[in-house]
Amino acid sequence: MATKKTLLILGATSAIAQQVARQVVSRDYRIILVGRDRQKLVDLCADLQVRGGTADYRVHDLLEMTAHEQIIKNVVNEYGGFDIVLLAYGTLPDQEQCEADRNEAVKQLNINFISAQNILSVIAERFIEQGQGQIIAISSVAGDRGRKSNYIYGAAKGALSIYLQGLRNRLSAHNVQVLTVKPGFVDTPMTKDFKKGILWSTPERVAKDIVRAMDKRRDVIYTPWFWKYIMLIIKFIPETIFKKLNL
Amino acid sequence: MVFLWQSEMHKYQSWGKNPHAKQTALYYSDRHQALPVVNGASILPYGMGRSYGDVCLNDENAIIPTSRLDHYMEFDQEKGVIKCEAGVCLSDLLDLVIPRGYFIPVTPGTKNVTIGGMVANDVHGKNHHRAGSFGNFVTAFELLRSDGKRLICTPDKNPDLYRATIGGLGLTGLITWVEISLETIESAYINTESIRFQTIEDFFRISDDSDQSWEYTVAWIDAFSNKSGDCRGVFFRGNHMRDNDFIYKKRSMPLGVPLNMPSWLLNRYVLKLFNKLYYSVNRNKAQRVHIYDFFYPLDKVSAWNKMYGKNGFYQYQCVIPDDQAEMTIRSMLKLCNSNKQGSFLSVLKKFGDIKSPGLLSFPKKGYTLALDFPNRGKRTLNMLDAFDDMVLDAGGSVYPAKDARMSADSFKCFFPAWQEFSQQVDRGFSSSFWRRVMAE
Numbered sequence: 050m051a052t053k054k055t056l057l058i059l060g061a062t063s064a065i066a067q068q069v070a071r072q073v074v075s076r077d078y079r080i081i082l083v084g085r086d087r088q089k090l091v092d093l094c095a096d097l098q099v100r101g102g103t104a105d106y107r108v109h110d111l112l113e114m115t116a117h118e119q120i121i122k123n124v125v126n127e128y129g130g131f132d133i134v135l136l137a138y139g140t141l142p143d144q145e146q147c148e149a150d151r152n153e154a155v156k157q158l159n160i161n162f163i164s165a166q167n168i169l170s171v172i173a174e175r176f177i178e179q180g181q182g183q184i185i186a187i188s189s190v191a192g193d194r195g196r197k198s199n200y201i202y203g204a205a206k207g208a209l210s211i212y213l214q215g216l217r218n219r220l221s222a223h224n225v226q227v228l229t230v231k232p233g234f235v236d237t238p239m240t241k242d243f244k245k246g247i248l249w250s251t252p253e254r255v256a257k258d259i260v261r262a263m264d265k266r267r268d269v270i271y272t273p274w275f276w277k278y279i280m281l282i283i284k285f286i287p288e289t290i291f292k293k294l295n296l
Numbered sequence: 297m298v299f300l301w302q303s304e305m306h307k308y309q310s311w312g313k314n315p316h317a318k319q320t321a322l323y324y325s326d327r328h329q330a331l332p333v334v335n336g337a338s339i340l341p342y343g344m345g346r347s348y349g350d351v352c353l354n355d356e357n358a359i360i361p362t363s364r365l366d367h368y369m370e371f372d373q374e375k376g377v378i379k380c381e382a383g384v385c386l387s388d389l390l391d392l393v394i395p396r397g398y399f400i401p402v403t404p405g406t407k408n409v410t411i412g413g414m415v416a417n418d419v420h421g422k423n424h425h426r427a428g429s430f431g432n433f434v435t436a437f438e439l440l441r442s443d444g445k446r447l448i449c450t451p452d453k454n455p456d457l458y459r460a461t462i463g464g465l466g467l468t469g470l471i472t473w474v475e476i477s478l479e480t481i482e483s484a485y486i487n488t489e490s491i492r493f494q495t496i497e498d499f500f501r502i503s504d505d506s507d508q509s510w511e512y513t514v515a516w517i518d519a520f521s522n523k524s525g526d527c528r529g530v531f532f533r534g535n536h537m538r539d540n541d542f543i544y545k546k547r548s549m550p551l552g553v554p555l556n557m558p559s560w561l562l563n564r565y566v567l568k569l570f571n572k573l574y575y576s577v578n579r580n581k582a583q584r585v586h587i588y589d590f591f592y593p594l595d596k597v598s599a600w601n602k603m604y605g606k607n608g609f610y611q612y613q614c615v616i617p618d619d620q621a622e623m624t625i626r627s628m629l630k631l632c633n634s635n636k637q638g639s640f641l642s643v644l645k646k647f648g649d650i651k652s653p654g655l656l657s658f659p660k661k662g663y664t665l666a667l668d669f670p671n672r673g674k675r676t677l678n679m680l681d682a683f684d685d686m687v688l689d690a691g692g693s694v695y696p697a698k699d700a701r702m703s704a705d706s707f708k709c710f711f712p713a714w715q716e717f718s719q720q721v722d723r724g725f726s727s728s729f730w731r732r733v734m735a736e
């Protein structure tokens with residue numbers, strides 16, 4: 050195995066992922082950026098290089114699940130394997146559109162859950178084989194309880210959280226960390242049309258929490274921390290009452 | 297989900313907290329994207345809001361915060377040329393380049409500014425007498441106009457827009473990236489001396505003596521110390537060291553003002569006392585200090601502008617040509633005293649004769665005086681108007697980056713190139729400042 054650790058970022062153009070990459074740039078990592086927008090990837094690579102890092106990129110639309118195995122194979126062949134993977138891609142659908150058009154709902158579930166579990170399953174095999182690894186995946190507080198305003202997204206993130214839980218259980222015997230990240234509201238392109246309030250956080254802050262949890266080999270984190278308590282209360286509300294709330 | 301919404305509208309203000317603007321912030325994070333549009337409203341780039349007045353405000357219209365345009369593009373470490381997006385924060389850039397033996401050739405007194413903001417105000421620093429303003433080191437930038445055109449501007453390519461955009465107050469389009477030629481340094485430390493002076497005349501003498509052998513010079517004056525304006529102060533000068541030490545040993549704890557203080561807090565007596573204390577702690581001495589401690593002492597107290605309370609404050613910075621400088625500056629200080637309005641931090645510095653490429657650039661040969669005043673409404677405004685008259689008589693001008701109140705007439709006299717400049721203004725862009733100084 051190479052001496053330099055390799056970090057693979059899936060959905061590297063995400064605002065949160067960009068900040069994670071910056072925060073580890075001074076470590077001696079090789080960072081491989083995977084995303085679908087070539088121009089943005091070129092820019093991000095240049096940025097990380099100026100900051101003193103080693104970075105490379107590959108262009109893939111991660112919704113194309115048939116390519117997942119090949120993507121991982123290529124990374125292994127070219128860079129001699131990888132040690133850490135950050136899965137950061139996702140889309141926030143318009144709930145009403147998902148209700149009006151079931152194809153849209155399926156597509157959203159595909160990108161946020163089906164494709165994520167698919168590529169992570171390929172990676173899991175690889176990590177079992179090499180006997181070590183770190184998997185970090187960004188889920189969401191929205192996956193903790195279904196609400197009428199975004200339950201297709203919530204369902205996908207909830208499924209992802211449960212998948213990660215099972216995967217963690219399976220991989221713990223193989224020296225592989227599986228970290229589920231559950232951010233609250235973060236000011237990123239995904240949420241650019243939302244009104245921002247005091248509960249909103251920045252991608253910098255969330256990335257800091259992710260890196261810390263990665264280093265401490267944590268299992269599940271809420272970020273910022275107070276979301277743990279907010280979600281505790283939200284999950285505590287009895288369904289008979291919850292169903293009547295306008296959430 | 298219904299939570300406590302804090303209106304975004306109040307987040308983007310200027311450093312003097314004055315005037316208060318209501319503006320919509322448009323998200324923009326990818327420089328290859330088209331500009332965001334808002335029906336019927338004008339737009340204005342917004343850096344870190346470190347301008348004191350309204351050049352970074354666009355009341356009842358829209359702003360484009362550039363904080364996400366923060367990627368580096370290229371750093372040629374042989375030539376010392378760096379190319380980065382316009383929202384890169386100076387503080388971030390310095391952390392990157394200083395350990396590699398480079399420094400920004402011109403720096404304002406805070407590192408919490410964006411590179412785009414530094415271009416648009418064509419900022420100056422303590423080395424103006426040796427280096428000129430920041431625009432002299434901007435070798436190229438890209439301008440995104442509201443008609444969708446992207447123009448690379450250099451002294452030779454699109455020269456009109458190049459000259460209009462340097463010091464162009466964000467009105468000529470969005471600067472997406474900037475290429476800067478850096479200064480080589482052999483240490484992250486500055487060899488500095490502080491010298492007390494008793495009269496303004498002494499200041500001029502020390503300043504002249506220091507010109508040749510000191511790269512950085514600036515003076516602080518105790519504006520309360522003499523009723524007739526012949527104030528005492530402390531002169532600071534510094535040169536880069538050459539000891540190959542690039543390591544910063546962080547010493548001080550970060551301080552901050554958590555919320556707006558009551559406006560009466562910084563009254564005349566408190567200000568007077570502060571000035572006295574400041575004078576007494578600054579004795580004649582020589583020291584070796586890190587670049588960060590030499591250039592950015594104010595950054596140690598974050599949000600210090602909240603000291604002035606919710607009414608904010610006015611900063612007034614002017615430049616007076618050499619021959620009129622001593623007299624005019626004394627009269628201005630005298631007027632402060634007779635109006636019983638003292639300044640918390642008063643700064644005096646010599647500008648050299650290196651011309652900026654910028655059409656609307658503020659610095660020119662002479663002496664610059666910067667004063668700040670708690671906002672006491674009409675009383676303060678009347679005094680500042682009187683200052684304008686004195687500056688006009690002396691053939692000087694007032695710095696837009698610090699201004700929230702100069703009249704349209706004064707502006708046009710201070711900046712005779714305004715007509716040529718206005719030819720280059722992008723029709724989709726405007727600001728509170730621009731509407732004020734263009735009012736008939």
Ligand SMILES: Cc1cc2nc3c(=O)[nH]c(=O)nc-3n(C[C@H](O)[C@H](O)[C@H](O)COP(=O)(O)OP(=O)(O)OC[C@H]3O[C@@H](n4cnc5c(N)ncnc54)[C@H](O)[C@@H]3O)c2cc1C
Nearest residue numbers: 343344345346347404405410412413416419420465466471
């Ligand atoms: C403590 C302190 C000390 C200071 N010392 C000095 C000093 O010594 N010398 C000096 O010259 N100034 C000084 N200043 C003023 C400050 O350097 C300038 O106001 C600077 O331009 C602020 O940068 P900003 O990024 O906050 O820009 P903002 O204040 O947000 O905006 C300034 C202008 O730049 C425009 N702008 C911003 N980004 C772009 C872009 N990408 N494209 C086009 N236009 C853009 C805006 O529209 C606006 O007109 C000081 C300010 C403070 C608070």
Ligand SMILES: NC(=O)c1ccc[n+]([C@@H]2O[C@H](COP(=O)([O-])OP(=O)(O)OC[C@H]3O[C@@H](n4cnc5c(N)ncnc54)[C@H](OP(=O)(O)O)[C@@H]3O)[C@@H](O)[C@H]2O)c1
Nearest residue numbers: 062063064065086110111112138139189232234235237239
């Ligand atoms: N922002 C929040 O409030 C919030 C809260 C909780 C959880 N999250 C989660 O955090 C993660 C990161 O999101 P973010 O906030 O950083 O938003 P973001 O900047 O919009 O990032 C989302 C990223 O996903 C990428 N992506 C989408 N579909 C893809 C596909 N088919 N193939 C490859 N990449 C694809 C996008 O790529 P392009 O650049 O090409 O579009 C984009 O970079 C997401 O999983 C999101 O669900 C966000």
